Amino acid sequence: MIRASGTAGFQGQPATVSSSRLxxxxxxxxxxxxxxxxxxxxxxxxxxxxxxxxGLPV
Structure with a gap:
């Protein structure tokens, strides 16, 4: 089984998922x-x- 290049793992460019305000x-x-x-x-x-x-009342 041969894996296609660039389809798995963390090898791609990071995507921005939230704004700096958030x-x-x-x-x-x-x-x-x-x-x-x-x-x-x-x-x-x-x-x-x-x-x-x-203290406790007696």
């Missing part, structure tokens, strides 16, 4: 999501520490 929008939304996650984790840790410092 790439920048996706990168910005990922950055906002990462910052939001960090904020949520920080608030959770701080509230847990504050709750543990109060």
């Amino acid at each position: 790439t920048n929008a996706v990168a910005a939304s990922l950055a906002v999501a990462a910052l939001s996650l960090c904020l949520i984790v920080t608030l959770t840790v701080l509230s847990t520490k504050a709750t543990m410092a109060m």
